[in-house]
Amino acid sequence: MTNEKIFATPRKVDDVADCYFYHTMELPRHGVIEGRDWDLRGRVDEYLGHVDFAGQRVLEIGPASGFLTFEMEKRGADVSSVEVTDEHGWDFVPYPDARLKEIFGPRGIVMQQLKNSYWFSHAAFRSKAKVYYGDAYNLPATLGQFDIAVMGAVLLHCRDALRIVEQCAKRAKTLIIVDKFHPDLEGAPVCRLVPTAENLIWHTWWHFSTQFFTQFSAVMGFATSKPTTHEQYHRGRAHTLFTLVARRE
Template sequence: MSAVNQAARHARNLKQLPHVTLISHSIRAAREVPELTVGIEAVEYVQPLDVKDVSECSFYHVTDLPGVGTVGDTWDLRKTIDDYLGRFDFRGKRVLDVGSASGFLTFAMEQRGASVVSFDIREGAEWNIVPYSSPKFDRAQLVRQLEWHIPRIKKAYWLAHRAFGSRAQVYYGDIYDFPAGLGEFDAVNFGMVLPHLRDPFRAMQSATRLSREWVIATQQCPPGQDLPVMQFMPNPQTAEDALSWWWISESCMELMLAVLGFELVRKVRAEHLCVIRGRSESCTAFVARRVRPAVG
């Protein structure tokens, strides 16, 4: 049973969803400059940083970096990257990578034939920090840590960008307000970023307005949960994790995508190595195709 049908079963007042017809979309070549509507101001992409010292960098994903060696210590997707990206065919696609961090997914998609725009926040203070009132929680200290860490992540991205000879462009901004000046994309990719946002649906709505056809979203989902729900993750008793908000069920993801005009094409469940926790963990990649135009 699909997530949309599950939602209809559990919501007594939910009206029958209208029949939708798949809209045919033409796909431009990967290197083509997107056409911008008259009156829309083009964005300025970030100028590359000249980074040569790996000790100035923090890599989120384990990466085999040409001329440097193996770096990274949180997630190792090297053997499972195709499952993580939903076994999507990136050839000839222009892709927006939301929450690119040190760039592993950007460069993996680029190596598979995509033209990529990497997106991330401008500075650590913009992170959606859980506002714990507990005396155990020191928000100022966490902000300082983020302000130290985020520049290192960005330096890691640019070091890898240079090492791979990447042509990816970079835009730093507000995840809840993607500018139209970025142009249209064939696909928008969310790599494990949505659970860290206070309002994941709002971010999805903003980013997917720029997608003419595809969405790829990968995250960890609560096992055995059939209801379209988001479990609130912050624990006021411990106040330990102030950077994670939601555990989103698979059916909830499907329903949110449907609201935004996307129909699920496939889900890919796979085990991926979480180095920092010393074990493989299950993640689900959702690949969905636009069947209705964006609204708003």
């Protein structure tokens, strides 16, 4: 049974200057706000695998500024999102402390501003979407059951990506997984470790093949449709992503 008390009280954010917009957003009364990272406008249905959201209860892992949250809501979904707590932040790659020190301070501020951008947009849309700030590796039963779980561009950032997929599979009948497409990995159920001692990539753990998730979905008793690829824009540059939809058999 869902316990509404686990969801966050909406934050009141009046000033757009207090926000970090990860997504480009088009907000009622505010117009277009350019995102710092991704502009998914016009390609949402490809991103979300053309799944029908009307009347569906959706679990979203990692909403960032909430572009997908509010798009799913526009399509008739009742969305609950899971976002990191202020204490946990991301699964930072464990580089030596001296190397991470410069990253942690500014990162904390960006995360606050990222959460602010969600609540600023939430108010502009008069959204009913909810946020649970907590641990995606141990989702509480009080979140309830869902029709669909969405993991959009989040698993690459998580040390134990399969644990999150498993948590979602326990709570939802349909899984939507979106991640970067790496043609050189295709054909085998593999993932590749991204950080090296030299590249200092502290935020991304993995490159995945699509088979990595189709095989694991099958292990859990989910049938996957053929993964689709699509172009999405990050800071003006096109990137190829894949979307995979898995349904419990």
